[in-house]
Amino acid sequence: MNSNMSINNKSRFSTWKRIKANRFIYFLLIPGLIFYIVFAYLPMYGVLLAFQDVGIGSSLLGNEWIGLENFQRLFEDEEFWIAFRNTIIISFGRLITGFSIPIILAILINELWHSKIKKTIQTIVTFPHFLSWVIISGIIFNLLSGDGLVNGIIEFFGHDKYYFSKEQNLFRPLLYVSGIWKSAGWGSVIYLAAISGINPELYEAATIDGASRLQRIRYITWSGMKPVVVLMLLLSIGGIMNAGFEQIFLMYNPTLYDVSDIIDTYVYRRTFVDGADYGLSTAAGLFKSVINITLLIFANYISKRIDKDYSIF
Amino acid sequence: MKRLRIKKKRKKLDIIDYIVIVTLSLFAISIIIPFYNLLMVSIVPQKVYLENPFIMIPKMATLANYKAVFSDSSILDGYLITLIVVLVGVPYNLFLIFTFGYALSKRKFWGKNFVLNMVIITMFFSGGTIPYFLVVTSLGLFDNILALILPYGINTFYMLIARNFFQQIPKSLEESAKIDGANEFRILWSIILPVSRPIMATIFLFCVVDRWNEWWNGLLFIQTKELRPLQLILRNIINTQNFNTSNMPPAIQHLVFSEGIKAANIFIVMLPIMLVYPFVQKHFIKGVLIGSIKS
Structure with a gap:
């Protein structure tokens, strides 16, 4: 009955008695455990389909084992390599654009001294994060449609209209810009949280010592948020093969496959559109996950070497 | 607080202040314009839209596009399904997150680290789309509204935020109740639950938004038209090339146009979030604050 007895007299009790003493905790764990087993671990077991027919x-x-045949077919598929290349390019593009802007935004918002303006700006810039990509893609299509706002402006300056759904060169920049538009504001919140944890006396002391405002930003604000920046960088390296499925899936079309098809969209099409090649697409998914995990562990190792505090595990 | 006072004392704005305010205002305006434009496109007749897509104040306004939206029941059906998913799904989320997060916040019990590690692994590794699809369909959930509800149970990130909060509840609170003879269920129900109201409110909001925005499970598992969630219906509308105007009321047929109908649909779907967001924004930010204390 009494759960803290088990902590005090641990040595006198056997494991079983300790479990019994904590039975209420185990009882509470059951629903969540069932959830994780069914919806996370059963699918994880399902990666074995990659080696089956x-x-x-x-x-x-109960499927037949065929070794690496699915992988062999996958690596012979030219479309897969296009998707692989696009995944890497788009991820790096996102890392460069989408990762840095929230940091800058947080520093700027922190420099606003008027708390009402600060709050208004924060409310506006965080809002798009809470809308679905379905809605955002709809808004983007609306802006970019043949007679839409953007083409109106382009025509006003005497240029010809752009047909954005057919412009291969513009698709990736469009992804990055709309990604920033939707997520940068919300992304800055975590950095602002880190900044708010900085001791205010540091700023005072620096001011007294004659530090300029830029110096205070650089040596106090930036150093204060750096651990969080490293953490976020690690997490995004661990997700580098993800490239943003929802956004691309909702914004691309067959004329843009060459520049927009990523592994996740490739998997989707191979499974639900061009037939149902479950083995092949599971193999592609597994391939992607393994690269992600490897990169995460590698990045974590590197940052641990640089500074022990800068690692996830 | 101290810093705030010092900053307020400074009367002269320097060049950095101007750079900051101008940059941030431009960013904020760039976020507002698309929404404003969307609203304008949805309330003008086609003629005005074709003349000039940059509408500050419309010369002529009409609700024709909105009437066109409701001439067909699909958006309303979607609202109903999504409402059911939110009403049933969010309590399901909260129940799982609360029980699991609370159990994992306990200081020591046999198997705790094992469970915690298993859970964290799921944040970085998943089976992928196909195994997930096969698991859910083999549970008999294909074309079943439960496929929109059950697979999204615990968001591990929210669960860890909740756990973090429970860990900060002073132990003395539970211990004094125990001395008074309360059993563990009673402690959970009448002590832990009330004090964790702020964090559960934040997680509640996150879950509502997630469920409101959900369409992927709908795309994977739902075939019956009437069971489609709102966002999936919106997606199909956005992908429609030409709308069939013949079954719309004759009075609006010459006023509606496909960009306008789409804009009206988008606006109707995002309206609830838009109306509620300014009032609950601080709770979302609080969630991040609590979550970031851990790291």
């Missing part, structure tokens, strides 16, 4: 109508169990 599966097709439409197959289930998770």
Whole structure:
């Protein structure tokens, strides 16, 4: 009954008695455990499909093992390599644009001294994060449509209209810009949280010592937020093969596959559009996950070497 | 607080202040313009839209596009399905997150680290789309509204935020209740639950937004038209090339146009979030604050 007894007299009790003493905790864990087993661990077990002969109508169990044949087919597929290349390019593009802007934004917002203006700006810039990509893509299509606002402006300056749904060169920049538009404001919140943890006396002391405003930003604000920046960088390196499925899936079309198809969209099409090649697409998904995890562990190792505090695990 | 006072004392704005305010205002305006433009496109007749897509104040306004939206029941059906998903799904989320997060906040019990590690692994590694699809369909959830509800149970990130909060509840609170003879269920229900109201309110809001915006499970698992969630219906509308105006009321047929109908649809779908957001924004930010204390 009494759960803290088990802590005090641990040595006198056997494991079983300790479990019994904490039975209420185990009871509370049950619903969540069932959830994780069914919806996270069963699918994880399902990665074995990558080594099996599966097709439409197959289930998770009882398929024939075929070794690496799915991977072999995958690596021979030219479309897969296009998707692979696009995934890397788009991810790096995002890392460069989408990662730095929230940091700058946080520093700027922190420099606003008027608290009402600060709050208004924060409310506006964080808002798009809470809308779905369905809505955002709809808004973007609306802006970029043949008679829409953007083409209106372009025509006003005497240029010809752009047909954005066919412009291969513009697709990736469009992804980055709309990504920033939607997420940069919300992304800055975590950095602002880090900044708010900085001891205010540091700023005072620096001012008394004659530090200029830029120096205070550089040596106090920036150093204060640096651990969080490193953490966020690690996390985004661990997700580098993700490239943003929802956004691309909602914004691309067949004329843009060459520049927009990523591994996740490739998997989707191979499974639900061009037939149901479950084995091949599971293999592609697994390939992606393994690269992600490897990169995460590698980046974590590097940052641990640089500074022990800068690592996730 | 101290810093605030010092900054307020400074009367002269320097060049950095101007750079900061101008940059941030431009960014904020760039966020507002698309929404404003969307609203304008949705309330003008086609003629005005074609003349000049940059509408500050419309010469002529009409609700024709909105009437066109409601001439067909699909958006309303979607609202109903999404409402059911939110009403059933969010309590399901909160129940799982609360029980699991509270259990994991306990100081020591056999198997705790194992469970915690298993949970954290799911944040970085998943089986992928196909195994997930097969698991959910083999549970018999294909074309079932439960497929929109059950697979999104615990968001591990929210769960860890909740756990972090529970860990900060002073132990003395529970211990004094125990001395008074309360059993563990009673402690959970009448002590822990009330004090964790702020964090549960924040997680509640996050879950509502997630559920409101959900369409992927709908795309994977739902076939029946009437069971589609709101966002999926919106997606199909956005992808429509030409709208069939023949079954719309004759009075509005010459006023509506596809960009306008789409804009009206988008506006109707995002309206609830837009109306509520300014009032609950601080709770979302608080969630991040609590979450970031850990790291």
